[in-house]
């Protein structure tokens with residue numbers, strides 16, 4: 001295997017740091033109970049990354065970074081897995097903003113230590129590879145945006161009894177928040193490649209509903225990992241789930257197990273349309 005494939009001509013010292021992360025990527029295992037996950041891809045290079053965060057009391061407790069791609073994208077994701085644990089979400093945001101700045105040629109702000117990311121500074125001389133270096137971080141940025149603000153996650157035991165009413169759905173709007181209701185709300189989202197509902201196609205593997213926190217986690221897959229519409233579909237599914245009356249926050253988790261199989265499509269309409277039985 002040619003480990004130099006896809007590596008810009010970096011300084012030798014930095015090259016060792018980058019290659020070390022590429023050879024032994026950190027954070028490469030599935031989190032048991034991630035708070036949120038997101039996937040990103042860089043179509044130019046074929047890089048693909050999944051980022052998962054476990055957030056406890058507003059701090060990153062654990063990080064998962066998995067995927068496949070060039071040396072630069074893999075190393076950058078591995079460095080992220082090293083750097084995030086223990087940081088608050090604000091600190092994580094400052095770090096990613098600082099790294100984006102460095103990729104634009106700016107010096108990192110005082111007080112922000114980029115750690116091993118310093119070794120990727122040379123990548124900015126190769127604009128086409130900046131996307132590789134930023135892939136995991138752009139994926140993290142979208143994930144952070146999707147996280148509810150800390151104020152929206154009060155510990156239930158600390159809520160005074162009088163606050164109980166505020167956690168129920170607005171009167172007259174919401175039916176019971178069930179998995180079936182979530183799936184029904186997602187039905188209008190259509191896979192543009194095939195022209196059929198993501199629900200009918202069997203791309204939605206399920207939805208976990210936390211009625212107390214008014215939080216929905218949708219598990220979905222794609223027809224293929226190379227699906228160019230992936231990011232758009234995740235966002236459409238997330239928005240559709242979030243529009244359900246009574247839902248405060250929605251997260252979409254991309255899963256590849258089991259792989260999508262046309263035979264598992266839930267709708268006869270979809271099977272008819274694709275001629276698959």
Ligand code: ZN
Pocket residue numbers: 006042045046047069070071072073131132
């Ligand atoms: Zn790449």
